[in-house]
Amino acid sequence: MPHSRATLPTPSASPEPGIPGIRLVVTDMDGTLLDDDKRVPAGLWEVLEQLRERGVLFCPASGRQYATLAREFARAAEGMVFIAENGTYVVRDGVELSSDPLAxxxxxxxxxxxxxxxxxxxxxxxxxxxxxxxxxxxxxxxxxxxxxxxxxxxxxxxxxxxxxxxxxxxxxxxxxxxxxxxxxxxxxxxxxxxxxxxxxxxxxxxxRTADKGAAVRRLQRELGITPAQTMVFGDYLNDLEMLDTAEWSFAMANAHPDVVQRARHLAPANTDNGVLRTITRLLGLPEIRTSA
Structure with a gap:
C-alpha cells in the first residue's frame, strides 16, 4: 500500500517549522541532487556546512562508483559516508564500511x-x-x-x-x-x-542482499539513527528500497511514477534545486543562495 504524500509549499511560501531530531540526510545523485547537466546545485557547500555544524550526517547514495562520488564531494568529504554502486559499497574517510561483491x-x-x-x-x-x-x-x-x-x-x-x-x-x-x-x-x-x-x-x-535501502539500514543501526531521524531523496527505481528507510522520504516532482507512489512526500524537481530547498526549509537552516 503506498504511503500518503504531501506536497511541499511553493518557494514563495513561508518556511515550515523545522523538523526536530533529523540526524541523517541521504540523497540520490542523478535526477535528484544534481541538475540535468550533472552539476551540483548552487548553495550545496553552504548547506553541507550548516548540516555539519548541527551534527547531521549527509550521505550521497548513488549508482556511481566511490571514486566518482569522492571526487565530486572532495571539498566536503571528511566524515561523509558514501553509499556507492547502488548500495554494494559503503565508504567513510576512505575506509570500507561494507561491501557485497558478486560471485x-x-x-x-x-x-x-x-x-x-x-x-x-x-x-x-x-x-x-x-x-x-x-x-x-x-x-x-x-x-x-x-x-x-x-x-x-x-x-x-x-x-x-x-x-x-x-x-x-x-x-x-x-x-x-x-x-x-x-x-x-x-x-x-x-x-x-x-x-x-x-x-x-x-x-x-x-x-539480492544489496540495495541502497539495505546500506542505509546498516548505517542507521551502526550509528543508532532511527527512520524518524532520517530524511531521504530519490527519483528512480533503484531508490525505492531507500525510501522505505525514512519517515521523511521524498520523491522529486519529476520522479518515476513508482517512486512518487512509494515516497511519503514530494520535493520540487531536481531542475528546481528540490533537495536543497527542502532541506533548508524543513530543517530551518539559514537562508542561502540556492540558484545560480
Whole structure:
C-alpha cells in the first residue's frame, strides 16, 4: 500500500517549522541532487556546512562508483559516508564500511548474456564495477562518453571476466530504453539476483542482499539513527528500497511514477534545486543562495 504524500509549499511560501531530531540526510545523485547537466546545485557547500555544524550526517547514495562520488564531494568529504554502486559499497574517510561483491561465476554469466544480446543486434555494453575500477570491453566513444559520467576510474580490457578485483555489480548501458529493452532480456537473473533499472538507459545486476535501502539500514543501526531521524531523496527505481528507510522520504516532482507512489512526500524537481530547498526549509537552516 503506498504511503500518503504531501506536497511541499511553493518557494514563495513561508518556511515550515523545522523538523526536530533529523540526524541523517541521504540523497540520490542523478535526477535528484544534481541538475540535468550533472552539476551540483548552487548553495550545496553552504548547506553541507550548516548540516555539519548541527551534527547531521549527509550521505550521497548513488549508482556511481566511490571514486566518482569522492571526487565530486572532495571539498566536503571528511566524515561523509558514501553509499556507492547502488548500495554494494559503503565508504567513510576512505575506509570500507561494507561491501557485497558478486560471485565470479555470476559476473561471467551476466557478461556472456550481454555479449549475446549485443551479437543479436542490441546496442548495449557492460560495465563490470569493481572496488578499484570499472572495466569495459566496448571502447567506442559514444559508449565511453556515458561510462565517464559515472565511473571516473575505468579501464578498457580485453575480457572483463578476467579482471583481478572484487566485483560489486554489473551495470549495463542500453542506448535504447532500458526498462523495455535490456531489463526484460535479463529477467532470468531476477530469480536469484537483483535486476534494477537505475536510469533511463541503465540496468544493474547485483546480489539480492544489496540495495541502497539495505546500506542505509546498516548505517542507521551502526550509528543508532532511527527512520524518524532520517530524511531521504530519490527519483528512480533503484531508490525505492531507500525510501522505505525514512519517515521523511521524498520523491522529486519529476520522479518515476513508482517512486512518487512509494515516497511519503514530494520535493520540487531536481531542475528546481528540490533537495536543497527542502532541506533548508524543513530543517530551518539559514537562508542561502540556492540558484545560480
Amino acid at each position: 565470479p561465476a555470476v559476473v561471467t554469466d551476466v557478461v556472456e548474456a550481454v555479449r549475446g544480446l549485443a551479437a543479436g543486434g542490441t546496442d548495449l555494453g557492460a560495465v563490470v564495477c569493481g572496488k578499484r575500477s570499472a572495466y569495459v570491453e566496448r571502447a567506442d566513444e559514444p559508449f565511453l562518453t556515458e561510462v565517464r559520467k559515472y565511473y571516473v576510474e575505468h579501464r578498457v580490457v580485453g575480457d572483463v571476466t578476467e579482471v583481478d578485483d572484487d566485483i560489486l555489480k554489473v551495470a549495463l548501458y542500453d542506448f535504447g530504453p532500458a526498462e523495455r529493452g535490456t531489463a526484460p532480456a535479463l529477467a532470468r537473473f531476477a530469480a536469484t539476483h537483483q535486476v534494477v533499472v537505475s536510469g533511463e538507459h541503465w540496468v544493474d545486476v547485483m546480489n
